[in-house]
Amino acid sequence: MRISLGRVRVRRRPDLESAHALSLLEATLESTADGILVVSTDGKITRFNQQFIRMWRIPPDVAESRDDERALAHAVEQLKDPEGFLKRVQELYNDPIAESFDVLHFKDGRIFERSSKPQIVDGERVGRVWSFRDVTERNRLDDLKDNLLTAVSHELRTPLTAIVGFSSTLERWGVTMSDDDVADLYKRLSNNAKKLQRLVGDLLDFDRLARGLVEPKRERTDLGELVTSIARESEQITGRHIRVAADDVVVSVDAAKIERIVENLIINAARHTAPETPVWVRVRAREDGCLIIVDDAGPGVPDDLKEIIFEPFKQGPTTTPQSPGVGIGLSLVARFAALHGGHAWVQDRPGGGSSFRVFLRDEHPTVDLRDAELSNTTSTARA
Ligand SMILES: Nc1ncnc2c1ncn2[C@@H]1O[C@H](COP(=O)(O)OP(=O)(O)OP(=O)(O)O)[C@@H](O)[C@H]1O
Ligand SMILES: [Mg+2]
Structure with missing residues (x-):
């Protein structure tokens, strides 16, 4: 031709x-x-x-x-x-x-x-x-929509089914059940409702970030205190014991976004590792900002997946295949870090497992290094 x-x-x-x-x-x-x-x-x-x-x-x-x-x-x-x-x-x-x-x-x-x-x-x-x-963009959006529908329909249905089941049981048999059993069902009910709330929160964040509608609302925040309290709440969600060691660092960050970052990383550490696997959370001051580190002694992330898992809908192996997740958690972590002029990555933890790290930039961190050490409880690290 x-x-x-x-x-x-x-x-x-x-x-x-x-x-x-x-x-x-x-x-x-x-x-x-x-x-x-x-x-x-x-x-x-x-x-x-x-x-x-x-x-x-x-x-x-x-x-x-x-x-x-x-x-x-x-x-x-x-x-x-x-x-x-x-x-x-x-x-x-x-x-x-x-x-x-x-x-x-x-x-x-x-x-x-x-x-x-x-x-x-x-x-x-x-x-x-x-x-x-x-048609590159049109195809990308079609793929995104397909992935979102598949993942969301599964992930929404599981906690919803549980909520319907537990509430029906309470409705029909609640009066004849022991106080302990009723309390147990209420706890499961509330855990599943919170799971739904988190998922919907992630999806809304994902959508707003994709449309460029998110601006960080930075306020001076005691990051050590914030991360410690999120870790304590996450212990309730995951049933895992979390060891926290936090520098006393006050930085200008968007506390709500930091909450989403830390919660996603801790839930990942619990979901993608075997039960009883130790999880550590650290906050470290840096000259130009701060570092949040979530470590676990689980299987770690293979080298060829270390970057890809921060992209939406990209998932690797998990220890909970019955609840595969949507695959957007880490993409949100990365984007929230970027909103703070920082970035997120994973590296191997010395001694085995993964070490997820988030750097948040703030030119003027106020640091009161108390030489915090890893402790056995979330509260004593901040004593
Ligand atoms: N602590 C960890 N240890 C080992 N693998 C991990 C860990 N955290 C994340 N991963 C891997 O990274 C993948 C992507 O994580 P991401 O949080 O984005 O999605 P997800 O947890 O699968 O789903 P969700 O949208 O519900 O968070 C996971 O599927 C898992 O393979
Ligand atoms: Mg996740």
């Missing part, structure tokens, strides 16, 4: 010679969001719009050179399957009146829809019009 970026030539016909028709054609070509390319029957490019040049990232010198071989080589080398593309294009040239549709996958992850129709003038075929539409 020969495609040429040679001089744009329009076959002159009386109606097309009208300035009006030509200007309409130019304006239409340049106002569409699709990339358009028109190739004559002898393989020469007769028209293209600027969007086509942008989408295919054809460098100005290549476009200027009007060198068909260079242009085509530049275009197809970006595709994951250049041979397949060229083969399908050749088939179309062999069947000049065929219309066709194709999806092109680029090496850099972009996806284009390609359609092609013959250009016919007075019943005579004079060329072929190719149009390319960038």
